[in-house]
Amino acid sequence: MDRMHKKSALAGTSSLLLAASDLGTPLAWDRYERQLPLCGFTSSGLNCRRCLQGPCRINPFGDEPSQGVCGADRDQIAMETLFQLTLEGVLETARAQALCGEGGGQEFPDIASGLPPETRQRLASAGLLPVRITDLFRVQNAFFSHKGYLGETLRDLVRLSLIQHGLLSQAAAAKQSGSAPAPEAQGLNILMVGQAPAGLACALEAAGQKAGGRAVSLFTQGSLACPAGRPAADQGSPELLLGMKVDAVLVAPNAAWPSLEALASKYGIPVVLAKRGTSPETLAAEVVDLAAHRAQNAFYGSAAQAVQAAPADRLPEAPALRAAALAGRVKGVVLLFGEAGVKQTFFERTLASMEAALSEQAVVLLGGELAASAEALGAELATRQGERLAAFAAALAGDGLRPVFPFGSAVGLPAAAALLSALPLPAAVAVPECYRASTWTGALGLVSLGFPVQIGARLPFWGSPWLAQTLPAELQTLTGGRLLAGPSQPEPRAQGEELAACLRAQGGRTPRSAA
Numbered sequence: 233m234d235r236m237h238k239k240s241a242l243a244g245t246s247s248l249l250l251a252a253s254d255l256g257t258p259l260a261w262d263r264y265e266r267q268l269p270l271c272g273f274t275s276s277g278l279n280c281r282r283c284l285q286g287p288c289r290i291n292p293f294g295d296e297p298s299q300g301v302c303g304a305d306r307d308q309i310a311m312e313t314l315f316q317l318t319l320e321g322v323l324e325t326a327r328a329q330a331l332c333g334e335g336g337g338q339e340f341p342d343i344a345s346g347l348p349p350e351t352r353q354r355l356a357s358a359g360l361l362p363v364r365i366t367d368l369f370r371v372q373n374a375f376f377s378h379k380g381y382l383g384e385t386l387r388d389l390v391r392l393s394l395i396q397h398g399l400l401s402q403a404a405a406a407k408q409s410g411s412a413p414a415p416e417a418q419g420l421n422i423l424m425v426g427q428a429p430a431g432l433a434c435a436l437e438a439a440g441q442k443a444g445g446r447a448v449s450l451f452t453q454g455s456l457a458c459p460a461g462r463p464a465a466d467q468g469s470p471e472l473l474l475g476m477k478v479d480a481v482l483v484a485p486n487a488a489w490p491s492l493e494a495l496a497s498k499y500g501i502p503v504v505l506a507k508r509g510t511s512p513e514t515l516a517a518e519v520v521d522l523a524a525h526r527a528q529n530a531f532y533g534s535a536a537q538a539v540q541a542a543p544a545d546r547l548p549e550a551p552a553l554r555a556a557a558l559a560g561r562v563k564g565v566v567l568l569f570g571e572a573g574v575k576q577t578f579f580e581r582t583l584a585s586m587e588a589a590l591s592e593q594a595v596v597l598l599g600g601e602l603a604a605s606a607e608a609l610g611a612e613l614a615t616r617q618g619e620r621l622a623a624f625a626a627a628l629a630g631d632g633l634r635p636v637f638p639f640g641s642a643v644g645l646p647a648a649a650a651l652l653s654a655l656p657l658p659a660a661v662a663v664p665e666c667y668r669a670s671t672w673t674g675a676l677g678l679v680s681l682g683f684p685v686q687i688g689a690r691l692p693f694w695g696s697p698w699l700a701q702t703l704p705a706e707l708q709t710l711t712g713g714r715l716l717a718g719p720s721q722p723e724p725r726a727q728g729e730e731l732a733a734c735l736r737a738q739g740g741r742t743p744r745s746a747a
């Protein structure tokens with residue numbers, strides 16, 4: 233099922249899709265369908281662009297070509313693909329962190345001190361701790377030269393994921409507490425795509441004052457943890473956000489989503505480039521002027537939705553969860569993170585995971601771009617499981633807990649993982665939907681810390697049956713964690729049931745940090 237007939241599980245998305253359709257505006261799903269059929273070599277991890285003798289590809293059906301120019305076979309090429317994906321994930325995190333003014337290539341604190349003793353001992357005995365940022369320059373897919381080096385490559389994959397964990401821990405420590413003020417209904421809404429220049433938030437406020445005392449809300453895309461603005465509840469895509477009451481778009485040099493410029497033009501939303509060398513004051517004055525003009529003249533239509541800010545980040549308090557666990561009100565914790573991608577109905581798999589958690593009386597921690605849509609997900613969960621959700625919420629209210637806690641971007645992952653480790657509760661992790669390399673590396677990081685981690689997207693190594701079989705087993709031996717992934721996607725409900733079974737299998741678990 234490559235074509236997506238139902239694009240999103242969220243009720244509020246359909247009016248945005250209809251509005252785009254009325255304008256004749258293609259969205260990501262349309263462009264995805266024009267790409268079909270996807271390249272089978274690439275999606276199975278069987279092509280290689282490591283050097284300029286290639287690109288090389290391996291026939292997935294056993295015919296020729298069976299080797300790259302250098303002699304690499306399907307197993308070696310699939311491993312190289314996975315290695316490059318994991319490395320790209322660390323680099324994505326490092327770049328985002330540097331752009332937020334954090335880290336800047338400096339050494340991160342020793343991550344070992346924050347790990348449960350059992351995990352620390354296992355990783356140290358495998359030679360994986362301590363881990364340093366300079367290890368980034370030492371890892372390599374040594375397996376490419378000879379299959380006898382598989383163990384080395386696996387250790388390097390784990391090492392890469394631990395480096396990312398260190399970078400995220402460093403970013404979390406540098407994160408400023410508090411958040412931008414709540415948006416005002418009558419204010420101007422500016423969407424920042426990519427990294428906001430330093431000083432922009434203050435400059436926008438001042439420009440708004442000059443423009444007749446208008447409040448200006450700066451929204452960022454869901455997963456970014458930068459303090460300048462508030463992540464917007466974008467229902468899974470910034471393209472959907474443009475169908476809401478956005479008055480101007482600011483595009484940074486590192487912005488993703490090249491489609492936004494044409495889409496904004498269709499909607500009549502002005503786009504301003506945040507070019508290097510332009511002062512925040514000049515940029516703010518230009519964008520506020522254009523946004524005010526747009527707000528004055530635009531006809532948004534009665535169905536246009538207001539831009540909502542993502543809910544504030546919050547993890548539950550460990551003592552409250554412990555008390556609820558001892559009283560039998562909570563029987564597990566499920567950590568879900570990732571982002572919606574066009575290969576699946578947006579959020580359907582996340583909702584199935586949330587339903588499974590609810591059926592097991594497990595509290596859900598929601599991170600990545602999924603966190604930005606937490607309120608809409610909660611509303612849809614209430615539609616599906618109203619009575620059960622209300623009963624669970626009522627049972628938790630006395631503990632100061634609730635069924636779902638959005639914890640924000642990937643920067644919150646180390647704290648969420650530490651919480652899971654410290655609780656006397658069954659715990660499982662799922663990445664029900666994702667497309668970013670950094671999300672994959674984050675998932676591998678949680679496997680490396682010993683968690684069972686379910687992946688809801690197809691990973692690019694199924695073209696090597698040998699690697700597909702060996703990798704999860706070897707990872708478990710090395711880290712104690714389990715990678716729950718398959719070559720094809722089971723139905724969301726079946727995946728939810730696997731998650732629930734994973735929790736049930738851990739009944740009677742004791743806190744790992746106390747081990």
Ligand code: SF4
Nearest residue numbers: 280283286288300302
């Ligand atoms: S398979 Fe070998 S020759 Fe081909 S691109 Fe990869 S490294 Fe180069």
